[in-house]
């Protein structure tokens with residue numbers, strides 16, 4: 385195998401087109417044929433080892449933000465901050481698997497033997513986890529992403545994960561996230577992350593929105609058969625581009641919704657002023673006390689499927 389490089393793979397077929405970076409196994413953009421991009425990319429993409437790529441679909445693994453240990457939380461203690469922020473999944477070169485890739489599909493792998501033991505020691509419940517991870521991206525008129533982690537060791541371990549998808553919208557002020565009405569969420573913009581209940585669609589007024597929706601096994605399950613207008617599932621309505629993006633989250637236990645708003649958005653070093661208006665992040669997640677625990681030999685797949693409503 386050669387030295388890892390910042391290779392970018394373009395997947396183009398008659399139904400859609402995507403670009404994927406080996407660094408981070410990071411989907412940089414995706415659009416169904418003839419449509420504006422659905423997965424958002426900033427005007428400039430900075431590729432630098434050790435730094436996360438902005439936009440696209442960062443893989444958050446094996447902890448979210450600075451990490452969360454439920455045992456410590458139950459004991460009333462803070463989890464010591466883990467580094468790097470959001471885990472190492474987005475700042476590693478993943479290994480492409482050409483034998484399992486074609487003009488619609490790319491597979492990447494990563495093995496715990498490639499990771500520094502001092503970083504692995506930060507896993508919840510097991511300082512010496514052994515695992516392999518597989519990331520499958522399927523490109524067409526929908527985009528499917530699936531992160532599968534398998535416990536190859538003799539002891540259980542736990543991890544948090546998210547597919548931190550930046551969805552392109554014409555103007556976030558004219559966009560709404562639908563399908564979470566009545567769902568409980570942690571408002572992580574406030575001290576202590578108070579639990580709130582979503583009332584109606586989620587809108588964006590230029591202040592930061594940063595929420596973890598406690599949807600259960602999937603957002604679709606959470607909204608099944610309810611009478612609050614959630615029956616059509618999780619989606620983003622974009623009045624500026626006059627379209628609706630559907631977001632399925634198989635294997636997720638939470639959904640994170642994030643837009644930094646004006647002040648924090650303009651302060652992000654790898655974004656130009658005003659670029660925060662062009663996206664909303666809707667993330668298939670398993671984080672906080674909804675993390676995933678794998679027994680020896682067990683696997684879990686966290687997925688996200690995007691499509692544009694006809």
Ligand SMILES: O=P(O)(O)OC[C@H]1O[C@H](O)[C@H](O)[C@@H](O)[C@@H]1O
Nearest residue numbers: 436449469470594595640642665
């Ligand atoms: O700037 P990043 O490290 O990519 O993090 C961006 C954002 O990710 C998630 O959506 C978190 O909920 C936010 O708290 C965080 O600010």
